[in-house]
């Protein structure tokens with residue numbers, strides 16, 4: 382059974398703990414080497430027939446020569462994973478255990494969804510097609526980053542290399558949206574959400590400095606309270622929702638499949654948006670995040686003794702910037718919302734939103750039709766992704782950068798991304814392999 386082997390391969394690769402650490406010195410690089418060696422053993426044809434290079438030691442680039450090199454494509458994935466301790470997991474995170482039967486069978490483990498599942502499915506597809514003697518009509522690059530989770534430099538170094546050789550991909554497909562059936566309750570059918578852009582992401586720090594003193598004689602406005610006040614003000618002034626072209630595409634697609642008044646409002650979003658957007662934002666956090674810049678207070682810091690006034694307190698705000706906005710506009714909003722000059726705002730790790738890939742033209746149509754054929758009954762829609770991926774670097778060399786993981790992910794499964802009990806349906810994985818095969822055949 383071919384599928385049994387494909388499952389074993391995924392298990393073997395999930396068991397290698399390629400954990401990305403913020404501090405690269407604490408990363409266990411031998412595991413990354415072991416992973417690359419395991420690929421060599423499991424996918425011999427990919428290694429003998431494709432040209433293979435390493436970039437920054439651990440990122441991998443395979444070139445599958447097609448009959449022509451004029452319109453190459455890139456299949457992108459990463460094999461580093463976020464850390465996981467066994468605590469709170471129903472199955473150990475690096476054991477790749479299987480549970481359940483038939484359509485409900487699951488594989489458990491860190492990296493199954495993010496993103497070894499895709500990487501392994503790509504290699505399964507390519508290996509099987511090499512075996513069948515397929516020669517793609519255009520060059521296909523398989524690019525596997527090693528430090529996506531820590532926003533490292535692997536993917537940008539790959540892009541540097543491709544750019545230096547004049548490679549201009551017509552299509553780049555990376556992880557991203559998936560097949561979901563519980564995000565949009567306006568529509569009954571499953572939806573394939575394809576990321577055509579990603580929001581910008583930045584860390585803002587709010588800091589209040591004050592001379593300290595004994596807690597027995599507190600000032601009227603301690604630094605801690607000033608900061609708390611700033612946070613409450615900010616939280617009560619969320620960013621306004623705006624209709625972007627992608628947002629309009631998404632809502633119109635929903636409208637085409639929704640009935641009644643909702644369907645009508647969605648289909649005519651270009652003029653119903655003033656009424657519609659506030660409703661959608663209230664309805665679901667996921668929808669709200671698709672329609673506006675978000676801000677989240679993620680860390681609080683301050684104080685050094687139970688009986689001393691803090692001299693410095695700070696809050697960390699993680700912002701995700703909508704594609705029609707900028708970091709400057711975001712900082713301006715935060716400054717206005719807080720309305721307190723004694724709260725200092727600094728920007729750390731700034732990242733602007735990505736360009737928006739087109740939802741017309743050859744690359745998009747190819748992707749859309751392959752999804753529709755591989756997952757019958759699924760509605761394809763563009764959306765803007767909230768998280769940053771390696772694909773953002775590829776916008777330097779390609780206009781057709783899309784983010785789609787070809788697996789069905791229900792909410793209970795999506796919630797395990799970067800969390801405990803990460804797992805994937807085996808049927809999803811096997812369908813994903815078929816999706817990559819279909820895509821490769823039509824590239």
Ligand SMILES: [Zn+2]
Pocket residue numbers: 459495496529556
């Ligand atoms: Zn990922």
